[in-house]
Amino acid sequence: MKDVVFGQYYPTGSGVHHMDARAKVVLALAYIVLIFFVDSFVGYFAYALFVLSVTLVAKVPLRTLLRSVKGVAVLVLFISIINVFFSGLGEPLWQWWILSVSVDSLLHAAKMALRILLLVLGPALLTYTTTPMELTDAIESLMTPLKWVRFPVRDVAVIMSIALRMIPTLMEETDRIMLAQKARGASLDTGNIFKRVKALVPILIPLFVGAFRRAEELALALDARCYNASPKRTRYRILRFGWRDLVGLLAFGSLVAVVVLGAVRYDFDGMIYDLVASWVH
């Protein structure tokens, strides 16, 4: 239960961890948007290099980072297969019924796979180096402009941080209830699908009852402390933009430059095409 992808903060106290969470969120968003404009191997190599160097600076073990890819492995495989056989690009090397394989389709599939993998790795790196609390603070701060259109930014932020705060608690509770029911002879991982679903009832019911109990207690506690009574709230953690964030922005800026220039100036992809083609023939 403990190794779910959520809340996977990996503390090492590195420079990346100490960056302003807002800068990291903006960078992650830019990273995601930009990857959809990358259509060359140069771009993907630059991206991979970027992820790798950030990982090194953050002192997160590569193996730990790669664990986050596990969840999309099946998707990547599926998309690659579809792309290899159905893309219909280029001169077919092999053909059968509506399926065909060509150098172009192979390269295209590789690009798609790289895109998805890199798409997952970037945000994963964000969650490895930023606590959920910092993330909500950052998102709240970035949503501030919405206050002008009367959007309840503060309330949404509080709801988000409470939800995030409760995830580990509920997981712990799930663990405890599972142990307690196992101690009463419940078997959770044997039998067919219907049996297994039925075996979840003794876990889910106490879990929901507990969640509602906690929600009620929390609501009372908030009320008792006059939550929302004061119009202007101050904060405990204050986010500051510092030199580390500047370094991060510059690093990302150079990634953008490489992606743009690399695609324009060098015919790197042509070289790869020739290489693969000669190897195949």
Added chain:
Amino acid sequence: MSIEVEGLGYTYMKKSPYEKRALDNVSFRVEEGEFVAVVGQTGSGKSTLMQHLNGLIKLTEGKIKVDDIDLTARRPDYKRLRFLVGMVFQYPEYQLFDETVAKDVGFGCRNAGLSAEETEDRVRQAIALVGLDYDEIADRSPFELSGGQKRRVAIAGVVAMRPKVLILDEPTAGLDPVGRREIMEMVLSLHRTVCPTVLMVSHDMEAVAEYCDRVLVLSHGTLAYDATPAALFAKGEQLRDMGLDTPASVQLSTRLRQNGWDVPLCLTPKALAEAIAKALEGSR
């Protein structure tokens, strides 16, 4: 029927920044009929130790043998072990789930594959053993009971499995003094009637002094003491260094002795009152 633990060790979340050594080289032996308390500060490894004893945590280091079940075997019979060693978790009332009290108490029996009649028999007996009235509550929802009743129902759910060893993790947590006493009296009666061997994790030193035959003290994952309550609480200072309290009657009798009173070290208020009365009589 005995429990043998030898060189037991355990590390949580190995090879991660959250790695934590919870138990280190713990060895002891509990015989049938003993009422043993396990005490120690939060995080000293009490729960980890208890969860090893009925196989909820798989043995990784050392040896455990419960009755004839050897946990070092390649595939120990966990199912039988869990019915041999009943485990009542902290705040057990939070694990109730079924529509009626009777069904919830019978959950363990049904998992064991017992017949409907056998289950009903055991449920009836278990509910009576925890001091509740079967006819009154059997068909009610466990969620409409009072806190104390819920806890008793949850304990009945374990008792109905007829374990030979009963493990309780802080059975009196969150109760008022009256509730604590009631639950402890109930545990004592279970110890005398159906579950001869009882291991109880507790922070409540008054209860430990009054009810238990023997105390295991865990400190930072190692077994610091294994002694009778009288011998243990005589070490007042050393216990305080480990973050443990001594019962009020022990503290008071120690101070009386320091001031020249002729009273023995008393574990319970009742014993202390009698000792003081005797001392006063003698000095007259």
